[in-house]
Amino acid sequence: MEWKVGELARQTGLTVRALHHYERIGLLEPSERTAGGHRLYDEADVARLYRIVTLRGLGLSLESVRTALDGELPLADLLRERLTQVDQQLDALRLTRSRLLLLADGERAHNSADLLALMEEAHTMDQKMGEYFSAEQLQAMQERRNEVGEEAVAAVEQEWPVLMAKVQAEIDAGTDPADPRAQALASRWMELVASFHGGDSALRDSLYRMQAENAEALAQNYGGPTPQMLSFIQHAQNTTP
Structure with missing residues (x-):
């Protein structure tokens, strides 16, 4: 025919x-x-x-x-390459979904003006992350988040404010960083940080650099640890027996 x-x-x-x-x-x-x-x-x-x-x-x-x-390259190789692209797209979609949920459910998202402000903050944070982390590192972080699961990630995110409050209480009380209480807090602090970088030294260094260069802004705008807290934890680490 x-x-x-x-x-x-x-x-x-x-x-x-x-x-x-x-x-x-x-x-x-x-x-x-x-x-x-x-x-x-x-x-x-x-x-x-x-x-x-x-x-x-x-x-x-x-x-x-x-x-x-035309047989210039095995079809299986091209399909594996496409599969990698699809996985990356899925990771990007999961990240977008997480942001949408965060923005839609945020306490400030009760009107359009507040929601737009939240979106602007998220965009600014994305740009800041891009200054310190490579595309490969950002991809690795998203993959690690997927592996750990949203429930475990949420548990860590909920623990951070509690841990920071305990550290601040010890600072206010004038606790020596070598005190066992400070040592225990520093140990847990580093465990939570390690859950972020997963033992990747390059990722850890990028995180520390971003934190050191933007401590005030992160504390004020995103509830991150203050320079005083970071200094206390660093001293506690340096005095670990």
């Missing part, structure tokens, strides 16, 4: 323009033409077209589809 371009377009749900484009880029060329120059596609052409449609449906680019069908 043979199909003209219009007939093939109707059968596949593609446009004639799309089929012409596939021909221009060498992805699908009609096997024959009529005496009048009209394109004719045979069964092999149609089979190739359905492979193209299938691979495009998986999100492969036209160039990747051509590479796979």
Whole structure:
């Protein structure tokens, strides 16, 4: 059997323009033409077209589809590459979902003005994170968050304010950083920090640098530890037996 371009377009749900484009880029060329120059596609052409449609449906680019069908690179390799891209997109969507939930459920999100202010703060924080962490590090942090699970992450997030309040209470009481109470607080502090960087020294160093250079702003705008708290914990760490 043979199909003209219009007939093939109707059968596949593609446009004639799309089929012409596939021909221009060498992805699908009609096997024959009529005496009048009209394109004719045979069964092999149609089979190739359905492979193209299938691979495009998986999100492969036209160039990747051509590479796979022409045997220039194993299809399995291209699919694994696409799978990595999909995983990254899923991570990005999960992060977006978390932000949407946070913004929608925030205490200040009762009117449009407050919600826009929260969104602006989130955007500013994203930009700040980008100054200190590479794209790979941000991806690793998101993957670690997914592995740990939202419930465990929420538990850590809830513990931070309590721990900071205990540290501040010891500071106010004039507790020596070498005191066992201070040592215990410092130990737990470092455990929570480690849950963030997961033992990655580069990630840990980026975190410390961001914290040191933005301590006042983080404490004031995001409820982070004050420079005084950080100094107390550092002294307690330095005096650990």
